[in-house]
Amino acid sequence: MDQKFMKQNILLINPWIHDFAAFNLWVKPLGLLYIGAALKHAGYSVEMIDCLNYNSGIKRNRTYSTGHFFSQEIEKPDIFRNVPRRFKRYGMPLDEFRDVLKRKKTPILICVTSHMTYWYPGVFEAIKAAKEIFQLTPVALGGIYATLCNEHAKINSGADYVIKGPGERQVIELADHLAGVKRDNRVIERDLQKDISPAYELYDKLKSVSIITSRGCPFSCSYCASSRLNSEFISRKPEVVIAEIERFIENLGVKDIAFYDDALFVNPKEHIIPILKGLINNNRKIAFHTPNGLHPRYINSELTDLLYRAGFRTLRLSFEGLSTTIQDASCNKVNCRHLENALSCIMKTWQSAKKQFTDPKPWRVGIYILIGLPGQKVEEVKESISYIHKIGGQIRITEYSPVPTTREFGKALKLCPEIETEPLAHNKSTFTTIGMGIDYKEYQNLKNMANELNMISKKRQEVNL
Ligand code: B12
Numbered sequence: 001m002d003q004k005f006m007k008q009n010i011l012l013i014n015p016w017i018h019d020f021a022a023f024n025l026w027v028k029p030l031g032l033l034y035i036g037a038a039l040k041h042a043g044y045s046v047e048m049i050d051c052l053n054y055n056s057g058i059k060r061n062r063t064y065s066t067g068h069f070f071s072q073e074i075e076k077p078d079i080f081r082n083v084p085r086r087f088k089r090y091g092m093p094l095d096e097f098r099d100v101l102k103r104k105k106t107p108i109l110i111c112v113t114s115h116m117t118y119w120y121p122g123v124f125e126a127i128k129a130a131k132e133i134f135q136l137t138p139v140a141l142g143g144i145y146a147t148l149c150n151e152h153a154k155i156n157s158g159a160d161y162v163i164k165g166p167g168e169r170q171v172i173e174l175a176d177h178l179a180g181v182k183r184d185n186r187v188i189e190r191d192l193q194k195d196i197s198p199a200y201e202l203y204d205k206l207k208s209v210s211i212i213t214s215r216g217c218p219f220s221c222s223y224c225a226s227s228r229l230n231s232e233f234i235s236r237k238p239e240v241v242i243a244e245i246e247r248f249i250e251n252l253g254v255k256d257i258a259f260y261d262d263a264l265f266v267n268p269k270e271h272i273i274p275i276l277k278g279l280i281n282n283n284r285k286i287a288f289h290t291p292n293g294l295h296p297r298y299i300n301s302e303l304t305d306l307l308y309r310a311g312f313r314t315l316r317l318s319f320e321g322l323s324t325t326i327q328d329a330s331c332n333k334v335n336c337r338h339l340e341n342a343l344s345c346i347m348k349t350w351q352s353a354k355k356q357f358t359d360p361k362p363w364r365v366g367i368y369i370l371i372g373l374p375g376q377k378v379e380e381v382k383e384s385i386s387y388i389h390k391i392g393g394q395i396r397i398t399e400y401s402p403v404p405t406t407r408e409f410g411k412a413l414k415l416c417p418e419i420e421t422e423p424l425a426h427n428k429s430t431f432t433t434i435g436m437g438i439d440y441k442e443y444q445n446l447k448n449m450a451n452e453l454n455m456i457s458k459k460r461q462e463v464n465l
């Protein structure tokens with residue numbers, strides 16, 4: 001490889017969220033950080049602007065490094081004119097972003113990531129601002145929106161390259177092309193197989209990181225695009241994961257680590273159990289969290305004991321719903337027996353933790369139910385909410401967002417043809433009412449019902465199950 005081309009500068013951008021609400025549940029641009037790591041690995045110099053990493057100076061109490069983003073109200077897109085809620089840009093003010101951009105060296109390439117399909121306006125805003133300042137630099141767009149709404153992104157985003165799917169190899173090829181670097185393709189493959197870690201060193205200061213120990217999912221629920229985003233289910237080696245966590249604690253001083261896996265507990269004996277044993281052995285005083293739903297079918301007492309001892313404190317379990325329709329749509333990955341057994345193991349572990357440890361930190365456990373699937377009935381949702389309350393769980397409502405390429409998308413399309421051409425219509429807060437054919441008040445009533453029952457459970461229990 002010709003060394004004179006190396007150390008050329010590439011700028012990464014994680015854009016804002018434009019939405020009605022956004023909460024920082026260990027949100028990190030993990031995909032972009034993998035892109036950054038791959039580019040560094042290939043010899044490029046990389047800088048990043050994370051629009052969501054903005055401290056406005058307002059002090060807030062944050063539990064386990066979660067909290068609110070800085071936000072500013074912006075004009076509501078016309079499609080949401082009848083939604084009685086304020087629309088906001090979450091993350092740093094636009095002018096501040098422009099100022100930060102102006103202070104950067106001119107890059108040979110700007111890499112912009114994207115997350116939820118309905119967050120694309122923040123992506124377009126970032127591309128536009130970057131192009132105003134670096135007029136001659138090409139922009140590459142990748143990530144979930146760019147993959148699932150590829151044509152929409154190609155036509156409307158203003159990016160010069162719109163890249164689908166896992167981008168590590170593709171972005172190196174693009175950068176090499178722009179820099180005029182000739183590299184043997186086999187070298188790229190071999191280097192990426194060294195199992196790179198996300199480039200968190202691009203941040204000045206961090207309290208938490210999010211990591212991923214596997215890509216993809218062996219299930220194929222009708223409403224989920226996991227298998228389209230990653231065609232295979234691939235797990236990283238436990239020892240590699242443990243070493244990565246050690247480096248993040250040692251080098252970055254983080255106190256909280258969240259797992260972004262779709263299927264963290266699959267093949268437990270080969271995967272999560274050795275990871276947990278390694279973490280227990282290293283005995284670090286940090287907390288682990290799983291904001292993405294876990295599969296209760298794999299949970300038993302051995303697993304909950306190891307999870308607690310390793311420092312796992314926030315657990316979210318996927319239940320989705322009580323009806324057979326929703327359990328079928330979810331590949332029957334979970335049923336009531338799995339869920340009740342999981343809760344009982346979690347409770348037993350807590351009882352024994354109280355006896356074993358002085359000042360044990362309680363679990364924070366929530367059970368996800370999915371609402372807003374096309375044709376779902378209000379009564380069905382109420383039954384699921386009541387059931388979770390009855391078995392002593394905290395209800396966490398997740399609203400359905402139609403995801404292109406999924407089987408459920410076809411059903412959603414019949415109720416709302418706009419989702420085909422306008423990704424804003426995938427917004428989870430607005431589609432729920434359409435999916436269930438209810439008005440905003442009825443939807444709020446369901447959320448209020450869950451909140452009230454959660455308050456009752458909280459008063460009754462010392463552990464937030
Ligand atoms: C972790 C996760 C979350 C986390 C946080 C995510 C975040 N950072 O914002 C939490 C738990 C908070 C979350 C919440 C939700 N999520 Co979510 N989430 C995921 C998940 C499991 C993983 C995303 C991830 O980080 N992957 C790991 C990284 C390494 O992969 P990646 O980002 O794709 O990056 C790769 C490529 O895309 C590419 N790439 C990325 N950037 C770039 C840039 C360039 C230049 C290039 C070339 C390439 C490139 O290369 C990267 C490396 O290989 C995905 C499913 C999945 N398997 O992807 C769902 C997913 C994104 N979520 C989804 C949904 C539905 C939701 C919720 C709406 C659920 C709900 N009802 O509450 C909420 C939305 C929150 C909100 N406020 O609206 C949907 C998407 C919906 C949509 N319409 O877009 C997905 C796809 C799951 C699904 N159902 O199919 N989620």
Ligand code: SF4
Nearest residue numbers: 217219220221224262
């Ligand atoms: S919803 Fe969960 S279990 Fe189902 S395919 Fe997606 S990631 Fe896998």
